[in-house]
Amino acid sequence: MTPRDVPRPTDAELAILRVIWRLGSATVREIHDALLQDQPKTGYTTVLKILQIMTDKGIVVRDESQRAHVYAAKESEQSTRGRLVRHLVDRAFDGSATALVMQALSTKKASPNELATIRAMLEKIEGERR
Amino acid sequence: MTPRDVPRPTDAELAILRVIWRLGSATVREIHDALLQDQPKTGYTTVLKILQIMTDKGIVVRDESQRAHVYAAKESEQSTRGRLVRHLVDRAFDGSATALVMQALSTKKASPNELATIRAMLEKIEGERR
DNA sequence: TAGAATCAACGAAGAGTTTCGTAGTTGACG
DNA sequence: CGTCAACTACGAAACTCTTCGTTGATTCTA
Numbered sequence: 001m002t003p004r005d006v007p008r009p010t011d012a013e014l015a016i017l018r019v020i021w022r023l024g025s026a027t028v029r030e031i032h033d034a035l036l037q038d039q040p041k042t043g044y045t046t047v048l049k050i051l052q053i054m055t056d057k058g059i060v061v062r063d064e065s066q067r068a069h070v071y072a073a074k075e076s077e078q079s080t081r082g083r084l085v086r087h088l089v090d091r092a093f094d095g096s097a098t099a100l101v102m103q104a105l106s107t108k109k110a111s112p113n114e115l116a117t118i119r120a121m122l123e124k125i126e127g128e129r130r
Numbered sequence: 131m132t133p134r135d136v137p138r139p140t141d142a143e144l145a146i147l148r149v150i151w152r153l154g155s156a157t158v159r160e161i162h163d164a165l166l167q168d169q170p171k172t173g174y175t176t177v178l179k180i181l182q183i184m185t186d187k188g189i190v191v192r193d194e195s196q197r198a199h200v201y202a203a204k205e206s207e208q209s210t211r212g213r214l215v216r217h218l219v220d221r222a223f224d225g226s227a228t229a230l231v232m233q234a235l236s237t238k239k240a241s242p243n244e245l246a247t248i249r250a251m252l253e254k255i256e257g258e259r260r
Numbered sequence: 261t262a263g264a265a266t267c268a269a270c271g272a273a274g275a276g277t278t279t280c281g282t283a284g285t286t287g288a289c290g
Numbered sequence: 291c292g293t294c295a296a297c298t299a300c301g302a303a304a305c306t307c308t309t310c311g312t313t314g315a316t317t318c319t320a
Binding site: 011014015018078080081082084085086088089091092093094096097098100101102103104105106107108109110112114115117118119121122125126 | 141144145148208210211212214215216218219221222223224226227228230231232233234235236237238239240242244245247248249251252255256
């Protein structure tokens, strides 16, 4: 029940997770095909193996009712992203999420639209504060 | 000259790097002592070994003029943080730094002071845009 | 129904990470 | 000058990650 015991996904696992999140759930074949659209050519059995490992780790759940097993993510994309951010903040930003935000803002240029989104988020937070 | 060939630091390497950044430069003994202040008890030779590996990787440079070698970071904290953020953005946020900013803002509560800092950064970016 | 295609499972190899014990060297000091 | 402390170097062990070949079972199809 606690998402704490789900380990952070590795890079290869995260690439697979992103496909699953996008599709909702998927078979090995579907994931493999989706990954082929991107740069790296990953073998079918490699994807299968990683999914089996992820099942052992509890990162995904497997529906075996069909011959082609269907995999789904156990944790939401939002929640996983949160854990990854928290880990980076702790490892490299002395626990300061603000420092990471500053870094991210200065690194990449955001569109006016995105800036407005961030601004709205700031106001929402400030609104909750008072 | 290009910072591109410097690999991203691993977790253990990053812990050491943070000490070096804080002190400017340091010997193995100084780093080891500093790390003992934190939770994990790491052996002296472990720290030494990782520093040797980091030297091979080009993450740090070593001054061997003294018996106790003095290590310094090759890349600034700012620059390394930038690379770590970029990596996470690419891996987990579809390349959208804004999405990561939103995630970081919603995850952690920032103080009014920090919010003001972020707001100032936003205005600076918007100022540059026009 | 026989052969082809598809699938999961398994094992193993190779690379990278982290840990630390041991050995050998250098310098300080009584 | 001999001993002790501090230091670097080396290598190995344990572990994880990633990759893929092989095997055997199931399903499709000509």
